[in-house]
Amino acid sequence: MVVSRSRLRQGLAKITVYVVLFIAVIVALFPIALIIMNSFKERKAIFRHPMTPPLPDTFSLIGYEKVIERSNFGLYFANSLIVTLGSMFLILFLGAMAAWALSEYDFKGNAFLGIYLALGIMIPIRLGTVSILRLMVKLNLVNTLWSLILVYTAMGLPLTIFILTSFMKQVPKELKEAARLDGASEYRIFWMILPLVRPAIATVAVFTMIPIWNDLWFPLILAPGEKTKTVTLGAQQFLGQFVSDWNAVLSSLTLAMVPILIIYILFSRQIIRGLTAGAVK
DSSP states (O other): OHHHHHHHHHHHHHHHHHHHHHHHHHHHHHHHHHHHHHTTBOHHHHHHOTTSOOOTTTBOOHHHHHHHHHSOHHHHHHHHHHHHHHHHHHHHHHHHHHHHHHHHOOOTTHHHHHHHHHHHHHSOGGGGHHHHHHHHHHTTOTTSHHHHHHHHHHHHHHHHHHHHHHHHTTSOHHHHHHHHHTTOOHHHHHHHHGGGGHHHHHHHHHHHHHHHHHOOHHHHHHOOSTTTOOHHHHHGGGOOSSOOOHHHHHHHHHHHHHHHHHHHHHTHHHHHHHHHHHHHO
16 A cells, blocks of 8 residues: 555656646747748638648748848858857867876965956956957957857867866876887877766856857857848847838748757757766766
């Protein structure tokens, strides 16, 4: 009798967890599904039946046609791709090297440097927007993609170093000492260690890449020119003070979401491995 009650409680607990997770998934996916569905509708159908999928009598590609005809969306997409990939390369490369140094070498100021970098996670970089803008003006980098790459690199490094440091500390010392005895240089050992923390790298990459791709603040301030607009900033041209072209807005947002969704799906296993490994550690 006691065993059956315990099993019943365990079953109810599992059902509760599944119900909560299902509700969380619905809440997270509902806005995305709503944007995608309404991007394939006529303007009237968007306001009259926003919750229904596009039907034969409401289906329309006019939003995508406007995006192609009235904006240089290909250039915006290329700018976002360049900024995101360039920033991610610098974040992962510099962050991994800094994490390796902090986790492997015991030097004076190691703990202080780790705390200093951790403060970068807690303090939003947008608080220094005015100073950043002045610096970019002095460096003559306004309306260039380099201004965005440098800012996003500084924004992503603290979290990357913090996470990778904890993972690199878990690598067995025997493996590194054996490599040193075989005559491997420190750079060689560093490149040998990277595959062992691949789940953490994938997790950091996705969680830092999404804010960079979706950011509107710094492109609007540092690179608002037509040749340097990103996807999110380019979508704003269809929003006006009095009239907004919602077909084009929803279509451009859909096109902007597709790459992120594909990358997230491709790296979902690595993300789960990194999160679960971090939870266990």
